[in-house]
Amino acid sequence: MHPAPSVIIFTTFSGLGFxxxxxxxxxxxxxxxxxxxxxxxxxxxxxxxxxxxxTFHLGHPERAIKAFSQWQTSWLSREGICAxxxxxxxxxxxxxxxxxxxxxxxxxxxxxxxLATVFTTSMIYAQLxxxxxWKHWTTPAMFLAxxxxxxxxxxxxxxxxxxxxxxxxxxxxxxxxxxDTRLAESGTDLxxxxxxxxxxxxRAFEPPHTGTNYLMKEFIHVVGxxxxxxxxxxxxxxxxxxxxxxxxxxxxxxxxxIAVLSHIAGVLTLRWLFFAQAEHxxxxxxxxx
Amino acid sequence: MTQLPTSTNKKLGLVIDLDTCVGCHACVISCKGWNxxxxxxxxxxxxxxxANPTGTFLNRVHSxxxxxxxxxxxxxxxxxxxxFPKSCLHCDDAPCVxxxxxxxxxxxxxxxxxxxxxxxxxxxGLCAWACPYGARELDAYEGVMKKCTLCVDRIYNENLPxxxxxxxxVRTCPAGARHFGDxxxxxxxxxxxxxxxxxxxxxxxxxxxxxxxxLPPRPKDEAPEFDVLAPYLEPIAQDAxxxxxxxxxxxxxxxxxxx
Numbered sequence: 365m366h367p368a369p370s371v372i373i374f375t376t377f378s379g380l381g382f383x384x385x386x387x388x389x390x391x392x393x394x395x396x397x398x399x400x401x402x403x404x405x406x407x408x409x410x411x412x413x414x415x416x417x418x419t420f421h422l423g424h425p426e427r428a429i430k431a432f433s434q435w436q437t438s439w440l441s442r443e444g445i446c447a448x449x450x451x452x453x454x455x456x457x458x459x460x461x462x463x464x465x466x467x468x469x470x471x472x473x474x475x476x477x478x479l480a481t482v483f484t485t486s487m488i489y490a491q492l493x494x495x496x497x498w499k500h501w502t503t504p505a506m507f508l509a510x511x512x513x514x515x516x517x518x519x520x521x522x523x524x525x526x527x528x529x530x531x532x533x534x535x536x537x538x539x540x541x542x543x544d545t546r547l548a549e550s551g552t553d554l555x556x557x558x559x560x561x562x563x564x565x566x567r568a569f570e571p572p573h574t575g576t577n578y579l580m581k582e583f584i585h586v587v588g589x590x591x592x593x594x595x596x597x598x599x600x601x602x603x604x605x606x607x608x609x610x611x612x613x614x615x616x617x618x619x620x621x622i623a624v625l626s627h628i629a630g631v632l633t634l635r636w637l638f639f640a641q642a643e644h645x646x647x648x649x650x651x652x653x
Numbered sequence: 654m655t656q657l658p659t660s661t662n663k664k665l666g667l668v669i670d671l672d673t674c675v676g677c678h679a680c681v682i683s684c685k686g687w688n689x690x691x692x693x694x695x696x697x698x699x700x701x702x703x704a705n706p707t708g709t710f711l712n713r714v715h716s717x718x719x720x721x722x723x724x725x726x727x728x729x730x731x732x733x734x735x736x737f738p739k740s741c742l743h744c745d746d747a748p749c750v751x752x753x754x755x756x757x758x759x760x761x762x763x764x765x766x767x768x769x770x771x772x773x774x775x776x777x778g779l780c781a782w783a784c785p786y787g788a789r790e791l792d793a794y795e796g797v798m799k800k801c802t803l804c805v806d807r808i809y810n811e812n813l814p815x816x817x818x819x820x821x822x823v824r825t826c827p828a829g830a831r832h833f834g835d836x837x838x839x840x841x842x843x844x845x846x847x848x849x850x851x852x853x854x855x856x857x858x859x860x861x862x863x864x865x866x867x868l869p870p871r872p873k874d875e876a877p878e879f880d881v882l883a884p885y886l887e888p889i890a891q892d893a894x895x896x897x898x899x900x901x902x903x904x905x906x907x908x909x910x911x912x
Contacts, residue, residue: 421777421778422776423774423775423796424797428775430754431775434753437753439752441754441755491752552856552859554717556857559853559854559867560869562869563869563870565720566719567718568715569716572714573710578709582782646787649787650715
């Protein structure tokens with residue numbers, strides 16, 4: 365799949381933003397006044413900024429309001445509804461916090477909504493049978509672990525963050541190694557794609573055109589896959605190992621800031637890999653992956 | 654609505670005969686022509702006369718080489734070249750419809766055609782992600798999703814002569830490799846063809862239940878041995894005579910010459 369920057373920025377930052385809102389809603393931090401303004405400001409900047417980034421890849425962003433209508437079948441529609449509902453609920457909670465009161469039940473509802481938003485985001489990808497690497501429980505599990513793990517890191521919940529980041533790191537390793545064989549295991553290949561496998565070995569002889577097309581640009585990404593192993597190590601190191609080491613050292617604001625920045629860089633890298641390494645079955649028709 | 658109908662009154666679709674298709678791409682061109690000038694946004698091209706032309710097409714013809722297993726005597730069977738037109742299969746369980754967040758994508762209850770309401774499409778591209786066949790392409794100029802309409806503006810169009818009331822690709826195919834009809838009717842041309850020729854689904858494991866069917870190439874003929882004595886007869890020309898015979902010997906005698 366084409367690793368579009370808008371979607372990488374969207375999933376990374378809205379995940380972190382809603383992760384931070386999750387912990388704020390649970391009352392892990394109870395800031396008031398200006399402090400509340402800054403905390404909720406950071407969370408909203410990431411969550412809303414991410415959502416806005418996602419509209420950049422739309423052909424007609426001005427019609428985005430219509431995307432709230434098909435919640436009965438569409439995970440994308442459900443995500444939009446969850447995101448807006450959560451932002452409204454947490455907005456009211458934040459308003460209370462500004463004036464010194466924390467409305468517990470409202471925050472709890474917002475925390476649930478934050479999880480629901482991240483889960484529905486992940487299901488947009490996990491539902492796709494056409495991308496076997498994504499159609500697996502590890503996709504929502506990774507999105508949720510990264511969201512609340514990153515949220516805990518932001519909130520300064522040191523021990524929770526250490527545990528969640530280790531869990532997320534191990535799970536990411538598992539998702540990568542099992543994901544590498546999932547296209548082959550899916551049973552979809554050029555033989556079933558063309559129905560010609562009953563005759564013999566099938567080879568893509570000639571594409572339908574001399575140039576490229578939307579499908580090839582969107583679904584067949586080859587450049588960069590060759591660096592996948594190196595990028596996986598970089599993502600692991602920046603996303604999980606370095607932040608955990610920094611959190612284990614005696615607390616220091618500079619270390620904490622580096623841990624947060626390193627984690628963001630790591631998540632951006634692994635999100636890039638999430639798209640770049642995903643193989644869509646339509647590539648088979650072009651003899652590519 | 655993006656909920657799929659539980660059943661449709663008709664199941665309109667295509668039968669594509671892989672045995673007959675000659676790979677001329679006439680269906681590609683007639684499809685592009687009709688659908689650029691009629692229903693919905695035109696199918697745009699980018700840099701059409703430049704170095705990197707691209708464009709939106711609703712129907713594309715791939716070509717595949719199939720290598721059958723070795724023959725009984727161990728020799729390699731001749732590879733087959735199969736031209737493979739591909740457009741929307743108007744699936745019964747169309748995954749492209751249910752993922753649509755706006756309700757722009759829908760499957761018609763009356764005839765099963767999968768369509769896009771372009772006024773509602775936000776161009777998110779998720780339906781193209783959900784389609785295993787590459788049947789949907791986002792138009793780079795209009796920013797909306799384009800797909801085969803089964804020429805919905807031809808098949809019911811009473812302004813056209815009756816013989817033209819079929820999809821442009823079917824109407825134009827010079828080899829008669831494309832057939833249009835109602836799969837819900839067991840006596841229709843497409844149902845009979847599918848039954849007689851073993852019409853197949855593409856990627857059945859994706860559970861999309863495609864309406865369009867593909868007819869596999871018929872087994873290739875083997876040249877029959879028409880003379881029972883032939884195996885016992887000496888080949889006529891074993892050694893060339895005269896100038897050619899001398900040339901053959903002279904070249905074979907040279908270093909590196911084949912014996």
